Amino acid sequence: MPLPPLRQELSLHPGPVDPYGAPTWTLHDPAANRFYQLSWPAFEILSRWHRGDAAQVLAAVNAETTLQVGADDLEDLYRLLAGHHLLVGHDAAYTGRLAESAAAQRMSKTMWLLKHYLFFRVPLLRPMPLLKRLAPRLEWAFTPACWYALAAIAVFGLYLASRRWDEFTHTFSAYAGPEGLLGIGIALSFAKVLHEFGHALTAYRCGCRVPTMGVAFLVMWPVLYTDTNEAWKLRRRGERLRIGAAGMLSELALAALATLAWSFLPDGPLRSAAFLLATSTWLLTLAINASPFMRFDGYFLLSDWLEMPNLHERAFALARWRLREALFGLGEAPPESFTPGRQRFLLAFAFATWLYRLVLFFGIALMVYHLFFKALGLLLMVIELGWFIVLPIWRELRVWWSRRAALRWHRQTLRTAAVLALLALLVLVPWQGTVRAPAVLTAVRNQSLYAAQAGRIVGDAAREGQRVRAGERLATLVSPELEFRLRMAQAQEQALRWQVEQQPFATELQEAGDVLRRRWAGAREAVHGLIAQRRQLEVRAPFDGTVVETNAFLAPGAWLARGEKLFQIVGAEGGLKVEAFVGERDHALLDRSQGGRFIADLPEAGTLRCSRAEPDEVNMTVLPQPYLASSHGGRLPVVRNDRQELVPLQTTFRVRLTQCGHAAVAGELPGVAILVRERHSLAQSAWTALLDLLQRERGL
Incomplete structure (x- = not known):
């Protein structure tokens, strides 16, 4: 078998020792700026590749070294070289393969747009001339004394900030508006530029060439990058670790200096900038760059520390193999051989990365x-989910389908089949026949009384536990604002009445005609309305009952706001009722004849059975029970409108459960109501929810 020659521009460099102590070498392709790690046998074969004949190369390796290599070793290396186009085309077949590869890489306009929407790079700077000028001037930044000094500055800055911790933490509130967001953006941009120059300068000091620096767009989100691929030429792992950590260390040094500067700078833009650099930079650095689950600095640090290039791909391949063996027991060999401890770590790392990316991509x-x-947002969301989540799962399912001929019935396949059958029953069988709905238990005759106007308490008020009769006065409020408006209205009414009485005798008043009488009538109505509002300030019992709750501030001379709750009155007769709140889908399928059960949030209250359910036919616009609102710690998501009313975020119907007995209940008791509805499966519920979502998002 004749061997095609290698491309002339390729270079070979000594690499680090592998985890088992064997030497490695690194093959560099400068055209693609890619690096390939070669094992000792691959290096010996490649060193004799110039002989041009496979048999001669193998014979020379076996004769001149202690290795014993075979045709399989040479074939694996040939596939690597040919697959990455590292050979010179020597015949028509090889040229045809190159043409096929080039054609396969050509993309349609739609695919090009899709891939460039998800990720693309824009080189902005060729930094080597700048690095040559900066490196001699920044020698001090790479000395141990510099970093000891920065550590001392960080400790001292944190100590000073801790003495003014309240002032430091409350500075966040000053950056809630557009100007604050702009300041955060400028501070982060400066920190990220310093981050990338930290990588570039460290790589340059280690003898690596930095060809480009620029900005990459990940789902249209800009992220700065520095090309430090030549770090793979370095033999010592410590140098690669320093290059990977240089960006984060630069940002942490900047945060330490900014923390100290914040304590000495006067209030103004400089102090605000120092605060932003002292807080946002290191938080985002540790939260994003230090994560090994994406291809950021943390990933490369972990890869170099483990001495495992392509860590993600190798861990994912091992996890896919382990998953197939657990599900189908194919009996295949693992893609790579690792020690048991290293294998367990890689499997845990792979599954954790998949889970992290699932949450991250779904959030994006x-x-x-x-x-x-x-319309555009829905399309882009489908593209995101399809490319990052659905497509990898689909590819793995296709691999499973391609291995179907190798499947046999044994313990793994029986277990998988049983789990799938159980999941199918759980999802498809209509076993759910109840609804858990937030609810409140109260007496049938139960009413809350509120302050109709802002005012001051005059005289004594009813006490908690006091029995009252219908119409009995519970409290009296006086509103100076209302009294002032009433006096003004009465004065205006008297003036208009005098003008109407004098109209027959005054020519100017006669010209007003009937308009004057209508104005007088309007003034009288205004006076009557204000008098009615003043009567409402006398809070009276609506029925016979007991005061079960009073406002803690009910005392003579206390001021209360409009709408503030004053009393809770429970009637002496009428029994109990439950008010539950359900969504639109559950409301249409409720079984009204079955009633329901109420389970109180207080364990000692127990469970209450109600015989009848009466759902409202019209959904609520305002939630009357603040106990159940999310803003008060309840289960129903609500927002406040302009009138400070609690408005449900979803379509919500009230269901009244009656015939619940006559137990004593003081006030309102929140809990959960178990209601009966038509049985349904999880698949049916998911499909209905999806249709509702699509219909709602289409604006229908």
């Missing part, structure tokens, strides 16, 4: 959806 898809108008 939701963010993209909300950033654009509905």
